[in-house]
Amino acid sequence: MSLLSVQNVSKSYDDTPILKNVSLDINKGEVITIIGQSGSGKTTLLRCLNLLAEPDSGHIYFLYDDLTDSTTDINKMRQQMGMVFQSFNLFSNLSVIENCMLALTEVLKMDKKQAEERAVKYLTKVGMQNFIHKSPHTLSGGQQQRVAIARALCMEPQLMLFDEPTSALDPLLVDEVLNVIKDLAKEGMTMVIVTHEMSFAYEISNRIILMDEGEIVEEGSPEQIFKTSQNPKTRNFIGNFLKKQIKL
């Protein structure tokens, strides 16, 4: 069975259907990117995966447990699913290393020394080892996002979810974050990434999912989505993107 299986998930807000019968399987080691216009339901889908948003119907199986079953320990499952948001959401009153240690000591009940070692390990992985005692507000957006990634990695999750991790960044800072994510992909981390960075999606994905109006329009290899798709919606989305590129 796949690591995560989304089966016929639907979700409405105020009677407006936002996700319509979405099904999706994610295998261990896969990198999946979700692309699609703003408002197509990408964030809502990601939030349903770790139950930050509750599906109205359907099932989500993760590590064999049904997340939509009220007896499943959601907090325990969330520890296995790291999430990185567009806005880095670091705690501004804590230093870089304290941000990374917090859940280790408070949730995993690690002792301080062990937590510190683990935090340093993952801050080193994202190239932030020289900033561990800094306050988040003294860092650039790219640096803050790398700390947010390290903080999620500290929990040693089975799955990482990224929601437009570079959208809030100055264009010059995008690559340092994408490179960290590329390194994780090389190491075999299972990831679901919502992004508008199309070359990145093309390069990194095992599978790309195109969403439109709450539905999965098409899923396939980067070649299929970008080059050989016969689906008019896919061709239209990719075509519009390419046009924008040429204007630059």
Ligand SMILES: Nc1ncnc2c1ncn2[C@@H]1O[C@H](COP(=O)(O)OP(=O)(O)O)[C@@H](O)[C@H]1O
């Ligand atoms: N908490 C919410 N309450 C009401 N409407 C919401 C909520 N979250 C998202 N929506 C609506 O759902 C639609 C899809 O949003 P979203 O999942 O954020 O799309 P995307 O991430 O693809 O831009 C949008 O029309 C948005 O306004």
Ligand SMILES: [Mg+2]
């Ligand atoms: Mg979104």
